[in-house]
Amino acid sequence: xxxxxxxxxxxxxxxxxxxxxxxxxxxxxxxxxxxxxxxxxxxxxxxxxxxxxxxxxxxxxxxxxxxxxxxxxxxxxxxxxxxxxxxxxxxxxxxxxxxxxxxxxxxxxxxxxxxxxxxxxxxxxxxxxxxxxxxxxxxxxxxxxxxxxxxxxxxxxxxxxxxxxxxxxxxxxxxxxxxxxxxxxxxxxxxxxxxxxxxxxxxxxxxx
Amino acid sequence: xxxxxxxxxxxxxxxxxxxxxxxxxxxxxxxxxxxxxxxxxxxxxxxxxxxxxxxxxxxxxxxxxxxxxxxxxxxxxxxxxxxxxxxxxxxxxxxxxxxxxxxxxxxxxxxxxxxxxxxxxxxxxxxxxxxxxxxxxxxxxxxxxxxxxxxxxxxxxxxxxxxxxxxxxxxxxxxxxxxxxxxxxxxxxxxxxxxxxxxxxxxxxxxx
DNA sequence: TTCATCACATACAGTCTGTATGTAAGCGCA
DNA sequence: TGCGCTTACATACAGACTGTATGTGATGAA
Numbered sequence: 179x180x181x182x183x184x185x186x187x188x189x190x191x192x193x194x195x196x197x198x199x200x201x202x203x204x205x206x207x208x209x210x211x212x213x214x215x216x217x218x219x220x221x222x223x224x225x226x227x228x229x230x231x232x233x234x235x236x237x238x239x240x241x242x243x244x245x246x247x248x249x250x251x252x253x254x255x256x257x258x259x260x261x262x263x264x265x266x267x268x269x270x271x272x273x274x275x276x277x278x279x280x281x282x283x284x285x286x287x288x289x290x291x292x293x294x295x296x297x298x299x300x301x302x303x304x305x306x307x308x309x310x311x312x313x314x315x316x317x318x319x320x321x322x323x324x325x326x327x328x329x330x331x332x333x334x335x336x337x338x339x340x341x342x343x344x345x346x347x348x349x350x351x352x353x354x355x356x357x358x359x360x361x362x363x364x365x366x367x368x369x370x371x372x373x374x375x376x377x378x379x380x381x382x383x384x385x386x
Numbered sequence: 387x388x389x390x391x392x393x394x395x396x397x398x399x400x401x402x403x404x405x406x407x408x409x410x411x412x413x414x415x416x417x418x419x420x421x422x423x424x425x426x427x428x429x430x431x432x433x434x435x436x437x438x439x440x441x442x443x444x445x446x447x448x449x450x451x452x453x454x455x456x457x458x459x460x461x462x463x464x465x466x467x468x469x470x471x472x473x474x475x476x477x478x479x480x481x482x483x484x485x486x487x488x489x490x491x492x493x494x495x496x497x498x499x500x501x502x503x504x505x506x507x508x509x510x511x512x513x514x515x516x517x518x519x520x521x522x523x524x525x526x527x528x529x530x531x532x533x534x535x536x537x538x539x540x541x542x543x544x545x546x547x548x549x550x551x552x553x554x555x556x557x558x559x560x561x562x563x564x565x566x567x568x569x570x571x572x573x574x575x576x577x578x579x580x581x582x583x584x585x586x587x588x589x590x591x592x593x594x
Numbered sequence: 595t596t597c598a599t600c601a602c603a604t605a606c607a608g609t610c611t612g613t614a615t616g617t618a619a620g621c622g623c624a
Numbered sequence: 625t626g627c628g629c630t631t632a633c634a635t636a637c638a639g640a641c642t643g644t645a646t647g648t649g650a651t652g653a654a
Contacts, residue, residue, distance in 0.1 A: 229634045297505030333568035343555030344548040350509050360541035371579020437603045
């Protein structure tokens with residue numbers, strides 16, 4: 179049998195160290211904040227030295243980006259679990275919304291993804307992360323709802339971004355002590371308000 | 387006549403120095419970012435020393451807070467100018483929205499108020515600033531619209547916050563190159579969607 | 595006029611970030 | 625199986641920044 183900690187392939191070492199660093203950084207970034215967390219503290223928590231950090235990541239920002247990407251993926255996974263494509267659009271939207279708000283209750287996640295993320299990486303980079311994960315299912319849900327005529331046709335990118343922004347703010351407000359029911363009610367009202375109005379002349383040009 | 391720079395009352399000196407510091411900080415915070423701007427640079431721009439800064443402000447954050455407060459007030463003033471209370475609620479909302487988006491086009495304002503602000507001061511402190519300035523008119527407009535039965539009754543705090551979040555994100559997206567028309571259209575659709583559906587029994591209990 | 599206070603300027607201590615350099619272990623190759 | 629190159633770090637260093645402590649001249653009240 180081989181020794182306890184000897185004989186590790188370089189690939190394994192790299193993977194383990196990177197993962198340790200990301201885990202340690204995630205812990206501190208969520209407990210405190212990006213600005214209040216120093217690299218000496220991160221590497222101490224990870225059990226390595228700053229040399230390792232700067233070997234694997236270009237700088238502190240790059241490490242933060244890796245953490246943010248992982249958190250965004252985790253949130254997206256929770257949403258996809260709760261809102262399978264078998265649901266009709268409106269139910270999927272509701273289930274997805276609730277799953278999102280529930281996922282964002284994990285301590286420190288809102289600050290990491292919604293406050294520090296945009297400030298540290300910029301909105302553009304943060305949008306890229308969101309589009310790779312969370313926003314994707316939202317946009318697909320909206321497109322499906324439009325196709326099913328459940329909501330009026332609107333520019334998809336803009337609609338996705340603005341609804342996502344409302345969800346984000348709701349998550350922040352709830353964490354700050356706001357009434358979850360209030361925010362949920364408003365979110366529902368906002369999305370339901372997008373339903374095409376059936377009582378006005380029922381789209382004569384369209385049905386003709 | 388009195389000398390050029392001699393004979394100034396302490397109150398005048400304080401006011402002038404504080405104002406110089408805020409102006410210099412605003413310039414740099416909007417050109418770069420909070421994190422990328424050091425206090426040595428700020429005081430150089432203001433023509434004073436770091437001693438003056440730390441005499442008037444507890445720390446760099448406090449200076450930032452003063453700048454954010456001023457910017458928020460400036461934005462609110464532009465909105466109030468464009469949306470006088472003489473307008474009917476819906477027109478006031480539209481005029482206010484457009485004024486907000488226009489005001490946020492001033493370079494660096496979105497980053498200062500929408501990215502750095504929440505990250506540096508926290509959402510709670512930023513909400514306090516918003517409520518003292520911009521959000522106030524929005525909330526009043528929404529309350530008026532509810533009273534006029536122009537929109538359905540919803541929790542006011544939550545509705546204000548979520549609509550404001552959508553406006554904020556729109557401002558960021560437009561600055562990042564997004565289509566202003568698209569975002570405007572979605573914002574209008576979101577607010578118009580809040581109109582009560584009139585074919586349902588028109589509030590009989592109330593009119594009785 | 596005198597003395598306390600104010601509005602700064604200067605000097606200092608501690609910490610952090612990023613880089614440059616050194617080293618031992620892995621790894622392709624003859 | 626030995627040899628040289630590269631990888632994965634650890635250590636040392638330079639520069640910058642933040643906040644504080646101290647010193648000083650102008651101001652203002654008594």
